[in-house]
Amino acid sequence: MPEQPEQPEEDNRSTGRDRSDRDQQITALLEIVSKVAGDQRRLEGQLNRLAKLLRERDRKPEADNDEPDPNAPAPWVWFSPPAPDDPDEDAEEDPRVFVENFVAAYNTMFAGIEGGRAKPIPGCWEEHPGLAMEVASLAYSWRAANMGPAASIREAQYWLHQWRPGFTERLLHWVHADCLDGDHRAGGAGPRQNRFVVNQPPATATPTPPAGPPGWSPP
Numbered sequence: 001m002p003e004q005p006e007q008p009e010e011d012n013r014s015t016g017r018d019r020s021d022r023d024q025q026i027t028a029l030l031e032i033v034s035k036v037a038g039d040q041r042r043l044e045g046q047l048n049r050l051a052k053l054l055r056e057r058d059r060k061p062e063a064d065n066d067e068p069d070p071n072a073p074a075p076w077v078w079f080s081p082p083a084p085d086d087p088d089e090d091a092e093e094d095p096r097v098f099v100e101n102f103v104a105a106y107n108t109m110f111a112g113i114e115g116g117r118a119k120p121i122p123g124c125w126e127e128h129p130g131l132a133m134e135v136a137s138l139a140y141s142w143r144a145a146n147m148g149p150a151a152s153i154r155e156a157q158y159w160l161h162q163w164r165p166g167f168t169e170r171l172l173h174w175v176h177a178d179c180l181d182g183d184h185r186a187g188g189a190g191p192r193q194n195r196f197v198v199n200q201p202p203a204t205a206t207p208t209p210p211a212g213p214p215g216w217s218p219p
């Protein structure tokens with residue numbers, strides 16, 4: 001049997017380099033495949049979580065997807081709150097509706113004992129401009145503290161502790177005691193139309209006649 005020719009040393013080194021390069025390429029490919037597989041698993045996990053959220057959203061009642069009711073009373077509102085403004089979507093909001101309902105509710109909740117300082121709001125409150133301004137502000141400050149998603153128990157307690165007693169103390173600055181007894185008596189600033197009256201003419205100042213000698217009147 002003829003002897004195999006001995007391979008040159010250079011050929012052996014070349015074969016070894018080829019094998020080493022091939023091993024490095026296989027290792028690099030395995031790393032790439034492993035990274036792609038990991039990315040795929042993470043993506044599948046995110047898709048599964050998203051699908052779960054969508055299923056939970058679809059299972060919720062329709063009312064849960066609505067916006068919070070701006071007229072919903074807070075849990076601490078013990079009695080029925082004043083009625084909201086005109087619910088007719090085609091009508092402009094008229095604050096007089098809410099304020100008038102607030103006055104009725106106030107007089108059933110915050111009138112004190114006979115002879116006490118907590119007086120009901122008199123029925124002629126709109127005929128006293130200062131009192132009308134106080135009542136409207138008192139009504140809407142109560143509403144902000146006690147109704148809707150922005151209601152705050154701290155603001156509600158502050159209203160009871162500070163704003164309502166302050167209003168009670170100032171009430172007699174605007175009306176006579178007769179008004180509190182149901183017998184309106186004019187006094188202080190005269191009554192005026194509120195700004196919500198339809199087609200209210202603009203206010204005009206009464207011209208002052210020029211000065212002249214005694215007994216003289218303008219032509």
